Amino acid sequence: MSAATADNLLLLFDRPNEPIFTPKGNEKKIIQVPEEYLRGRYKELNSADAVEYRFASGSSERIPVKPIPNPGLALPESLKKDAKFSLFIPLHEQMATQVIDFLLGMKNMEDFWAAAVYFRANLNPQLFNYALSVAMLHSPETQDSDLYPLHSLFPEKFFDGEVLYRAREEVEITRPEADERITIDIDRNFSGSDLDIEHRLAYFREDIGVNLHHWHWHLVYPTSPRDIADKDRRGELFFYMHQQILARYNMERFCNNLSRVKRLTNFRDPIREAYFPKLTATQSSKNWVGRGSNAVMQDISRPEENLFFDIQHLERWRDRLFDAIDLGYVINTKGEKVQLTEKNGIDILGNMVEASDLSINKPYYGNLHNMLHMAIANIHDPDFRHLEFASVMGDSATAMRDPVFYRLHMAIDDIFQTYKSTLPGYPVQELYFRNVRVNKLSVQVEGKDENQLFTFWKKSAVNLSNGLDFIERGAIYTNFIHLQHQPFTYNIEVSNQGSERKGTVRIFIAPKYDERGETLLYKDQRKFFVELDRFTVDLSKGTQMIKRKSEHSSVTIPFERTYRDLGKKRPGFGERLERFNFCGCGWPHNMLIAKGTETGYPCQLFVMVSNFADDEVEDDSSSDECKDAMSYCGVRNKKYPDARAMGFPFDRNAREDVTTLEEFMTPNMKVTDVKIFHLGNKIDS
């Protein structure tokens, strides 16, 4: 059997900070690394006695590697092993792109494997993880392989450093044969206290699944190389996925008696929000630095990362984006005007703002989103004089932990919303579904009153063993506490007076009142609508009851997929539930609905059944996998499966004379008042 299997490739992810020649995986396999792949100290040790024999005694299998010539990629190899790798840094993205291109250019799996081993031996571990992940997700031979979830490989990006230390101690002081290891508990409030009002939202910002979603989204939608970045409606999805995060976050804030996020409009203002992540970079002194209150962004000049820009650049890029919106056209690199049309405007803007390789004119419209991230991430050391790396804001796997992430994205979203406000409100005929009426809408938790939802705290365990260097093998679990909700069912009664047709059911939820307790008007409320589900139904003639379970949401991925333990129970290929490649992208199911309040948080549940004939997307590819979380992540290798604007019907201001949600409604829509109760005193384990 060839060594070039996806299973063996996965071994290259294991314990990313250990050298290539230590035993890999629970079976302690040894990779027979060609000696010409070794550098420095490892080469020295190898010349004394081949490194593959160093740890081979406890090992079950040795995996051969056919040497390939040195890839000659000096740029990616120049990134120090203990540096922080950040996709927001164009230089780092360029490094990753070179590696991804090289891997995807291999003529067969044998060479792919050999090249992957080479890179494992010679690249920064985070750069390697990203590049091999993207390459595997986008190569036909490997795209079905399971990837380890990032938190199991780089627990330092997800877990309190103290917990990692205690896990390591537990392994050291217990005997493997005695099966006596206990699970280490994580303190829910490890990063702060409620004296900081922003800490009330820590359960959302620090949720492991939320951060995995964000990391995975950027893995599925890299901004480069262009042929990988060039996915259907990618720019629009960038807008929509982040807009939905904000809608969710604002609703959580209301539940916690906080007002909506303040946009970061003035880049010169001190940033009031502080954040100290308590994450420890175990392999170096390059810790995840905290940010105190009232830090001020500075011009960035960091030669190590080839990162140079001023606050004035950020301001000009932002102003040029608003110029484009207010004038109705963008200017491409040839100096030509390109109209922002109803159809493509948001997608063009999304690619310009982020900015991906699809940006219509990167020299002119710049790189606002990524550079804003970096300006904040380097606020403590803008010119690298202190040799400090980026804060959590510089890494897509950690950025959502920081309160300022949401202020940044509210400013970004403001650009998109300003554009959306230039579009005419949907006329009734675009909203209307002739002869279809929604008569009734309710949600039901089994055994409870109608229209009451329930959330609670739940304790779950994850295995840290694959991410803790140099400790004895065998699982070591940590317990974390996260939000969860009781499963519920949507009951939607629809009458169809016309012929048999297909309809798209769109389910949203929004707060009923704003932070002052006033009823929300449509123009505000529309931005707070959180998509819960979207699916197709066959509408027979007459009245029918559509029942849909919460766990089938098109927004979320199952809890088990996020937290599965590859080390413990390796699924075979094709085993659906455990898949975590493209399918790993998706909002974590445990965060489907907001926390609510103990007295019941008043929301409005909204359903619309639209005409599938208007929603359908032509796509001749046959694959139909990984659409579980299509609302925020799309569908692999396919067009986005909904012809409507993302967020429809709430993506625009309403038609004239509509000020309330009630006035906005057409007969194919229905709204129901729902309360979300938080069972705060209960921790389910």
Added chain:
Amino acid sequence: MSAATADNLLLLFDRPNEPIFTPKGNEKKIIQVPEEYLRGRYKELNSADAVEYRFASGSSERIPVKPIPNPGLALPESLKKDAKFSLFIPLHEQMATQVIDFLLGMKNMEDFWAAAVYFRANLNPQLFNYALSVAMLHSPETQDSDLYPLHSLFPEKFFDGEVLYRAREEVEITRPEADERITIDIDRNFSGSDLDIEHRLAYFREDIGVNLHHWHWHLVYPTSPRDIADKDRRGELFFYMHQQILARYNMERFCNNLSRVKRLTNFRDPIREAYFPKLTATQSSKNWVGRGSNAVMQDISRPEENLFFDIQHLERWRDRLFDAIDLGYVINTKGEKVQLTEKNGIDILGNMVEASDLSINKPYYGNLHNMLHMAIANIHDPDFRHLEFASVMGDSATAMRDPVFYRLHMAIDDIFQTYKSTLPGYPVQELYFRNVRVNKLSVQVEGKDENQLFTFWKKSAVNLSNGLDFIERGAIYTNFIHLQHQPFTYNIEVSNQGSERKGTVRIFIAPKYDERGETLLYKDQRKFFVELDRFTVDLSKGTQMIKRKSEHSSVTIPFERTYRDLGKKRPGFGERLERFNFCGCGWPHNMLIAKGTETGYPCQLFVMVSNFADDEVEDDSSSDECKDAMSYCGVRNKKYPDARAMGFPFDRNAREDVTTLEEFMTPNMKVTDVKIFHLGNKIDS
């Protein structure tokens, strides 16, 4: 043989973050910890199978412990194991005092040993290290034992975190039997770059010996308990030792083309100096946080540490100290005036400023020095909302790394200097030594021109093995680069026209020019004089040449004492050179003279021979050990061995009509121009 030996006590310091029951020391001894000493997880494991057998297989010896009843010290036991312990926090000092009192109250060594084992098992490791160190230094049975130097136990407080990770990897990937471990090099510029002008002084601030000196000084001179704090002229020594650090630091600054340290006079001003220590707290997420530019001190309200004070308190304490100086008296706790006399004024002030238990009125004069440290150390999280611990400024072992330490101490020194300026200049008859004249003064480096001194970079190694938890035993060395100088000899020609007498030779060095290149006037230059040596000579009649070697300095301790490797070569008791108890206090010899410049930094070397009859101190105790570094550290169990004011003759402004050093001189003094050359291109290894 009893288990209660000093050797066994030393095992309790080894690998401070490992549990009590892991093998200790290179001989892997097992401490038979009584089961009633164990708590929590350790107790659980013990009930399954006594923990002492867990690691006993590779161990040579088991050490019995006679159980003592629970000491019932709830306060010190309440400090979490991963909390940062700080002597500057009164609550922590109180914890340490309880433990020290308990240990010193043990009626025999057997009980002392048993109690020490109890505390090792149940206290925060840093608190334990401090309390046992102070108890051992102050107990007659143990005061001669060697203590591990702190950097070998807590390398995280001294070394770049990256180096510790690399050391650990080196141990993991090499085979103990093959003797193939290499020494890990530390990058000299690990904490910053010269873009930060303050980084030019990193070699001084981050010198291991400099920080060990500061830590050890505070170990020898604790502020509490009172009977230990109450050492001869302790308050004055607090002033003088820190004043000398500042003189040294300012001279280093001049050598590096920087102006003298700016006093921290306005506690409300943003602090321009930033510092990112790159130290990693390995056992927790409580990293050594950095401080960005322009942080502003806030009122402190940290319940966890029972630490509550405002900036207004700091200001009032400072103002009351100046009131006392300008009025000439302090007010004691009974409301009585106590005059500040020429004899005791500086000592009273020193104890008030720090403030030790000897403070004459702590409620009124407060705790300025320690609370200033804590205000800066907690600048990032003044009210503990972010659960952040103190920065390097909160620990005497790390505070000298931070540029702001010197600004703080310049403000503190300003108080003392203001007081000193109220004293009359020494009249000639106090400076004069009848019939004694210094004819000539020079320094000589062997083989070089007269009056030229030479510094260079030297590479030295230390063993980290005792401080890295859970790794294989056996030395693992790291190389660090530090300043060093070529040894030199002072040649002092003295003529004595009177009878045979004793004289005290006092040698100082100071910059000749200020940061503008102007010749320093006496009133400024006196504060820049750095004491190099002080010793007694017999003056026979006639002319004689006094030769004194630089390595005998009364200020420094030998390099070998600072960096000795207890694990490698354990000295027997009484083996002088390796002693590191009281004797561990002292300026590191490698930092005796400033770095100089490549073209030769112009200094003035000063010698004075004073009349020993006026200097002599009556002391009937016979011991005469550990006086190597008496200038800054005093002599163990004895009075400070010089009746003169510390810093004499430069501790006061000059008598009237004196503006230059030349005018200040009496015949028993001599000044010589000396240049310090830095051989920058040479690293000696």
